[in-house]
Amino acid sequence: MACSVYIHIPFCLKKCVYCDFVSVPFDGVLSDRYLAALGRELSLSLSLSARGKSKMRLKTLFVGGGTPTALSAWQLKGLFDSIGRGFDFYPDAEVTVEANPATLDEEKLGVLLQGGVNRISIGAQSFDAEELKLLGRAHRPGEISDAVELCRAAGLENIGLDLIYGIPGQKMQTWLQTLKSALELGPRHISAYELTVEEKTGLWDLVRGGALEMPSEDDVLSMSGAAQEALEAAGFVRYEVSNYAIAGFECRHNLNYWRRGEYLGLGVAAHSFSDGRRWSNTCSVLEYIAAIEAGELPVAGAETLTKDEQRREVFLLGLRTGEGVPLAADGAGGAALERAAAELIAEGLLEVRRGRLSATRRGFHLLDSVIFRLLAGLSL
Ligand code: SF4
The missing domain is CATH 3.80.30.20 (tm_1862 like domain)
Structure with a gap:
């Protein structure tokens, strides 16, 4: 919960x-x-x-x-x-x-x-x-x-x-x-x-x-x-x-x-995440009020993430942070991911500290492309 x-x-x-x-x-x-x-x-x-x-x-x-x-x-x-x-x-x-x-x-x-x-x-x-x-x-x-x-x-x-x-x-x-x-x-x-x-x-x-x-x-x-x-x-x-x-x-x-912890979102356009499921409320203030006044939850969309999507999220969200992601975050990184990470490390964009992979100072400046390249490795 x-x-x-x-x-x-x-x-x-x-x-x-x-x-x-x-x-x-x-x-x-x-x-x-x-x-x-x-x-x-x-x-x-x-x-x-x-x-x-x-x-x-x-x-x-x-x-x-x-x-x-x-x-x-x-x-x-x-x-x-x-x-x-x-x-x-x-x-x-x-x-x-x-x-x-x-x-x-x-x-x-x-x-x-x-x-x-x-x-x-x-x-x-x-x-x-x-x-x-x-x-x-x-x-x-x-x-x-x-x-x-x-x-x-x-x-x-x-x-x-x-x-x-x-x-x-x-x-x-x-x-x-x-x-x-x-x-x-x-x-x-x-x-x-x-x-x-x-x-x-x-x-x-x-x-x-x-x-x-x-x-x-x-x-x-x-x-x-x-x-x-x-x-x-x-x-x-x-x-x-x-x-x-x-x-x-x-x-x-x-x-x-x-860190992909669970949360409950309340109000118009609010997002929630629990048990691997993400859902979001309607983005219209009037629709939100109408749904609630009719006794219904104002949910506009929901999805349950596949294992692959969850692995991507770990990198997508974790690499935004200074603490980065644990090296074994996806359970089975695979050779392609390791190759992509090794290239980014060699270019000084990623580094490994205390068993975690994180962006360097330069990597933070170019984070979107760093994550794009790493995720391309993940999907190979
Ligand atoms: S209108 Fe301005 S103050 Fe209001 S949410 Fe947007 S950016 Fe923030």
Whole structure:
């Protein structure tokens, strides 16, 4: 039975230009209906599980989105009351909420702490006003430090900041300045994501229409390298391709995904994994609410992984992490896989440490092609 739960809150102040997550602008009436549906999905899932009426005991809970803190303090209280009715927590459980800097206030933080939240992940993205504007973010640079101060004043120390690089027009200088500003705020965790152009986003239209130009691959690689250098110099460890933490502050919830641990996802578009089966909820907020109001689970798709798919996943997910994968992860690697791994090791892209295969610093920069080549070996 899963000990990790993800809850998706699909509301945001406004849609960012690059965003392809399931999120809609905040609406009071719709969000009330959604939260009522979420409470019912939680009870429905638990009543259908082997646990019957007993509570699930969690090691990690992650409330993400969207922007959970776009909800009012009152709505957040209702959400955490439902969570408390459905779940118990291990004493050292990690309870994370994602937040947008412009949506935090003392009252909401009080409710979150009361609900057991002990980790906050703030979507800072950039400390450059022009870049934030281009990304369509709903906050200004000064609001990031205000949000961090508010969290600290409320007693929340486990603070993470999300940053984005590879923004059209971004100069190395502004990226270095963003990293510096982020470090000055003393977070325990920093995620540095490369901006990607996803279909059906405003950014896709702007880039295809020629109004914006994405930075070159070389520039993006340099920015990724600069992040690693600056963050490691500040004592952070790159424990996943896009994630850095002070030792002991790695996101345990996400590590569980990469280690292929089980989890239950609740809410629109949420994914779950248990007993080798993956399933996902509908991506439509209205369909989600309608299914729950009709007393049905809003599942849109499910698959049971074959042995071969499971082996691929071990590499696909495990090689994203600094710890890598055990050498015998697939039970029978086979000569072709060993050959592919040996080539990548010889090229300095993979290495073997304490019986585990993991990406080198250079391998992390070229991770997609490293994994592609390794998986090609797996299927030979
Ligand atoms: S805040 Fe996050 S989820 Fe919301 S629109 Fe922006 S990128 Fe998407």
